[in-house]
Amino acid sequence: MKYVLHRKSNCKKIKIRVVEGVVCVSAPFTVSKKIIDDFVQEQEAWIKNQLDKNTQSKENDLICLLGNEYRLHYINQKMCYVDGHDVYMYSDKVLIQKFLKQNAKKYIDLRFEFFCEQLHIHDISLQYGFYKSKWGSCTPSKHKICFNVNLIFMPLEFIDAIILHELAHLYHLNHSKDFYDLLCTWMPNYKEIMKENKKLPIPKLY
Ligand SMILES: [Zn+2]
Incomplete structure (x- = not known):
């Protein structure tokens, strides 16, 4: 080998x-x-x-987007879209990333707003990117939180857990006991959710 x-x-x-x-x-x-x-x-x-x-996704694979399962089809028109229980993709990194980012952002923006309202948090700007080794990051001094677009492939409760994780960093920068105590008051099953989903593979669409 x-x-x-x-x-x-x-x-x-x-x-x-x-x-x-x-x-x-x-x-x-x-x-x-x-x-x-x-x-x-x-x-x-x-x-x-x-x-x-890590192998490349192929025709008819089932992929999960924002908690729903779709059958994957590669098409030769230059577009990516969902129709019913199918997702159609033109095999091009830029187009696929744009599609994933738009859809991740649409959902996560709303969910983020929901939590901010509940927790009385204001004026945080969001960014989205494709990161290899992190689901999100938080820069309290800049009022900025970043999310990994690949969250789109994860269960919705996992996305919630990551949103709350980054929001908790507004109060505690590190991963101290205080940090987890706060996080667990917001989401008592946080640790179980992380553990259950840790090993889910990210599909390789491009
Ligand atoms: Zn963290």
């Missing part, structure tokens, strides 16, 4: 990660290539499973 090897002085064990279809292995300098190869070999089933999660 092909992999990218990083030797690290501060690492004690061999570790494998799969990042966007690439198998990355980090290992201490003291471990031989043979031992690393054997280790990777042993983990092959897990690695293949991780790689599968």
Whole structure:
């Protein structure tokens, strides 16, 4: 199996990660290539499973958008749209991202407004982007919150949890006990929701 090897002085064990279809292995300098190869070999089933999660979406796949399931179709007209239980997409990154962003924004903006009203929070501006390793971020000094457009693929309760997570950062910048205490007064099952949905894969539409 092909992999990218990083030797690290501060690492004690061999570790494998799969990042966007690439198998990355980090290992201490003291471990031989043979031992690393054997280790990777042993983990092959897990690695293949991780790689599968990352494969390109295809015709007739079921994908979830804002809590609803749609059958995916790739079309040759330059547009993306939903019709009934089907979603039609032209296979172009820019067009697909625009479609996802518009639809994520339409829903999350409203949901965000709803929570702000409930919690008496005002004047926060929202931004949307495609981020690899975060669902959102909050910059209280700039009254700004960012959301990952990929939230569109997640269950609605998970989207709520992320909105509330970022709103709680207006009061506590870090992930301290106070932060989670506040968050859990707003959403008592916050931790369960995060745990349940942590491993949901994001479809690769482009
Ligand atoms: Zn946070």
